[in-house]
Amino acid sequence: MAIKKNIKFDLPIGGIRAKNMQEIREHFTLEILEYARNGTLVKWLRSRKLEDELTAVQALLELDDDALFSGLCTVFSVSPRQNLLTALAQLRGEFNAAKVDVSPRQNLLTALAQLRGEFNAAKVGIKPREKTLERALSELARSVSIASNNSGLKEDNFLTQAVANTNEKITASLAKWRADVSRQQRNTEFREQFGDSLLVYVCGKVKAGKSSIGNYVAYGHGDPNRSIIDAAEPTPEFFCEAIAEDAKKPEAELTAAELEEKRKLAAQRNLAEQRKFAVGACERTASIQGFKLSGLTWIDSPGLHSRTEPKGELAQGYVDAADLILYSMSSSQPGRKTDLEEIADLLQKGKRVEVVITRCDMTDVDEMMLENWFLKS
Ligand SMILES: Nc1nc2c(ncn2[C@@H]2O[C@H](COP(=O)(O)OP(=O)(O)O)[C@@H](O)[C@H]2O)c(=O)[nH]1
Ligand SMILES: [Mg+2]
Structure with missing residues (x-):
């Protein structure tokens, strides 16, 4: 028995x-x-x-x-009173939990939906203005060239050199304006892929918590399971882009190492199809993943200074076009020299950078070791 x-x-x-x-x-x-x-x-x-x-x-x-x-x-x-008090305490707990769940992310989503409307309204007037600007620049360039060729002055006139110098300066300024305009246009064309949404680019070292933040914004959860993903409203639309040059070569021309890399890239792409960022993944492939949600495009870069750090034009394109760069650092290793250099570089480019410190909820192993060491010694 x-x-x-x-x-x-x-x-x-x-x-x-x-x-x-x-x-x-x-x-x-x-x-x-x-x-x-x-x-x-x-x-x-x-x-x-x-x-x-x-x-x-x-x-x-x-x-x-x-x-x-x-x-x-x-x-x-x-007692019934005790019963009532505990029910009230429980209710308060539920209210607090609901508040935590709703507030920051829900507010962000509402603001983004509003932003999308504003983007669409602003877009209507942009194209004609761009055309007007382009026409004015061409007209100006033409006038300068006519003026410089027809000053009407004799070659030995003391003003001839002064006019030539001034025209040279005007031509140089014009060339700079044109370059600025075409760079701006390239950004606009690049950005058109993202439906003119707010472009947020997240960078930082591997394991700095970049993917977890992205998942949180997408789903309200750092590493969502299938049911959270399926129930998400609004639904984030995930995508993945290869930036390694090798990824574009035909397979027959690839070396074994490149083939391996390509295979990993395919696996990564698969992860994008999972409709979330892989959390805790050791990034070894040069790919850029992101999602679109309402008026937001969110880009999760592979870790900076990782072995296959993306240096391609595409990654640079994202950085240039980004409205906001979130620089993520783990609280266990914040502000390392390379992080600070990277941030300084981004700031010098005139980018708006916000630093996000992750893992603040954790006691680092190093800290614990240090504590033990002090206790022992
Ligand atoms: N406790 C805690 N763990 C975190 C936090 N952010 C990220 N992690 C964990 O840190 C690891 C690396 O995070 P991940 O988002 O993949 O970093 P990434 O390499 O920068 O994309 C994962 O195991 C996450 O679960 C946080 O704020 N607190
Ligand atoms: Mg990641």
Whole structure:
């Protein structure tokens, strides 16, 4: 005959682990109902040898939830007032949890939806203005060239050299303006792929928490499971782009190492199809992943200074076109020399950079080792 073992265990309830009836009474919450239904309460009473209560609870199990709960209140001598207070405390906890869930990300989504509307409205007037600007620049260039060729002055006139110098300066300024305009246009064309949304580019070292932040913005969760992904509303649209030059060569021309890299890239692309960023992945492929959500395009760069750091034009294109660069650093190793150099470089390019410190919730192993070392010495 099998012997039933009644191993003692504490009942997690109302934020504590109850060892006796009094602790349950003082921390009584609706959790008790679930414990009664799934058999945990019966096991707990049996393990504590509380025979009378055990019999009473077993007799209640046929009842519906309301009757069962009020019966459990009687068994545990919980007064209706106490009952009310615990219900209120539980409600407050639920409100707080809901608040945490809704506020920052929901606010961001609302702001982004609004932003998309503003982008669309602004776009309507941009094309004609660009054409007007282009016409004015061509007209100016033509006038300068006519003026420089027809000054009407004799070659030995002392003003001839002054006019030539001035024209040279004007021509140089014009060339610079034209270069600025065409760079701006290239950015605009590049940006058109993103539906003119707010472009956020996340960079930082490998394991700095970049992908987790991206997933949080996309789904409200750092590493969402399938059900969170399927239920997401609005739905982020994930994409992946190869930036390694090798990725464009025909397979027959690739070396074994390049082929391997290409295979990894395909795996990475697969991850993009998973509709989230891979968290904790050791990035070894040069690819850029991102998602579009409402008025936002979010780009997750592979870690900077990683072995296959992207130096391609595409990565640079994203950086140039980005409205905001989030520079992520782990709180265990913030502000390393290379991080600061990278940030200084971005700031010099006139980019708006915000630093995000991740893993603030964690005690680093190094800190713990240091503490132990101090204790020992
Ligand atoms: N505890 C904690 N872990 C984090 C945090 N951010 C990221 N992680 C973990 O750190 C590891 C690396 O994160 P990941 O987002 O893949 O970094 P990435 O390489 O910069 O994209 C993963 O195991 C994450 O779960 C955080 O704020 N707190
Ligand atoms: Mg990552």
